[in-house]
Amino acid sequence: MKRIFSGAQPTGNVHLGNYLGALRNWVALQREYESFFCIVNLHAITLPQDPKILAAKTRELARIYLSVGIDPNISTVFVQSDVAEHTELTWILNCSARMGELERMTQFKDKARKQQEENVSVGYFDYPVLMASDILLYQTNLVPVGEDQKQHLELARDIAIRFNRDYGQTFVVPEPFIPKVGARIMSLADPTKKMSKSDEESEAGCIMLLDDADAVRRKFKRAVTDSGTEIRFDESRRAINNLLTIYHLLTGKSAAEVEAHFSGKGYARLKEDLADVTIGFLKPIQERVRGIDDDKLDAILKQGAEKAEAIARATLKHAKESLGLVGARK
Numbered sequence: 538m539k540r541i542f543s544g545a546q547p548t549g550n551v552h553l554g555n556y557l558g559a560l561r562n563w564v565a566l567q568r569e570y571e572s573f574f575c576i577v578n579l580h581a582i583t584l585p586q587d588p589k590i591l592a593a594k595t596r597e598l599a600r601i602y603l604s605v606g607i608d609p610n611i612s613t614v615f616v617q618s619d620v621a622e623h624t625e626l627t628w629i630l631n632c633s634a635r636m637g638e639l640e641r642m643t644q645f646k647d648k649a650r651k652q653q654e655e656n657v658s659v660g661y662f663d664y665p666v667l668m669a670s671d672i673l674l675y676q677t678n679l680v681p682v683g684e685d686q687k688q689h690l691e692l693a694r695d696i697a698i699r700f701n702r703d704y705g706q707t708f709v710v711p712e713p714f715i716p717k718v719g720a721r722i723m724s725l726a727d728p729t730k731k732m733s734k735s736d737e738e739s740e741a742g743c744i745m746l747l748d749d750a751d752a753v754r755r756k757f758k759r760a761v762t763d764s765g766t767e768i769r770f771d772e773s774r775r776a777i778n779n780l781l782t783i784y785h786l787l788t789g790k791s792a793a794e795v796e797a798h799f800s801g802k803g804y805a806r807l808k809e810d811l812a813d814v815t816i817g818f819l820k821p822i823q824e825r826v827r828g829i830d831d832d833k834l835d836a837i838l839k840q841g842a843e844k845a846e847a848i849a850r851a852t853l854k855h856a857k858e859s860l861g862l863v864g865a866r867k
């Protein structure tokens with residue numbers, strides 16, 4: 538079986554963009570691939586975090602993975618900091634990555650622009666190398682991610698190719714899996730920006746998986762719309778296109794069926810229907826999140842970490858041998 542690896546950060550709240558761009562595809566792919574789904578808490582600390590909140594969010598995110606349909610009997614679910622090999626391989630790959638490559642990463646450039654560059658952590662700069670380690674440790678074939686991670690994934694491929702060229706075949710070179718629809722869900726408040734958990738200004742534009750019905754209704758009601766009244770898919774009308782994409786993905790109706798459903802209707806109806814569909818979709822997920830007790834979660838994460846560690850250890854050993862990093866311990 539080929540392998541997939543993916544992860545999300547336990548920061549802020551998981552939103553519909555994370556679900557439609559990534560988690561939904563993990564669920565769909567987990568039966569075809571040997572699957573590793575990680576809660577990437579080491580990525581989270583590249584920006585300042587409150588330790589208590591980070592710990593709580595780590596467990597909440599694990600509950601969300603399980604509640605959206607990740608099956609721990611067939612997929613490996615684990616917390617990144619439980620598998621020390623992620624950080625050790627990062628050091629090794631840091632020596633293959635190039636400063637110029639990291640400086641070109643748009644996520645870093647955006648953040649550096651927002652904060653002053655000297656206040657951005659070295660870890661934030663190095664984030665894509667940690668991500669490359671995550672992926673390469675599991676000899677991953679396919680990485681299902683949203684579009685914002687495409688550039689980081691290309692870097693992971695470049696690092697793998699360079700390492701294999703310089704030190705002999707060590708890593709599988711991964712392929713991205715970026716969905717045709719839903720790879721970039723936009724903010725409801727500003728459809729020129731992606732739905733994002735760290736963008737505080739756009740909280741109103743972000744439907745969280747744990748939002749209650751009132752919040753969902755309020756956010757859709759206030760969603761920005763375009764000029765023009767016709768409700769149909771049109772990439773040049775970003776706001777309406779985004780709303781219809783969400784509706785299409787959550788209902789499973791084809792684009793033609795969605796357009797037929799809204800034919801002759803107005804934005805108010807679209808927003809109401811979207812809120813109804815979203816509330817109906819979120820309710821069972823939220824119930825499952827509440828239903829997973831601590832002991833069960835601990836057992837799943839422990840089992841996941843053990844399984845992940847065994848594979849990570851073998852890959853790291855191979856990488857160290859490829860480099861000539863041999864000491865007294867085998």
Ligand code: AQP
Pocket residue numbers: 544545546547554555556557558559560681682683684685686719720721722723731732733734735736
């Ligand atoms: N708006 C989005 N549309 C589609 N997919 C998205 N993803 C994120 N935003 C969207 C995908 O969700 C997965 C997990 O994301 P992450 O936790 O690594 O965070 P991120 O990519 O940095 O984006 P977030 O969640 O909005 O956080 P911030 O605000 O920190 O940038 C990834 O596969 C991602 O592509």
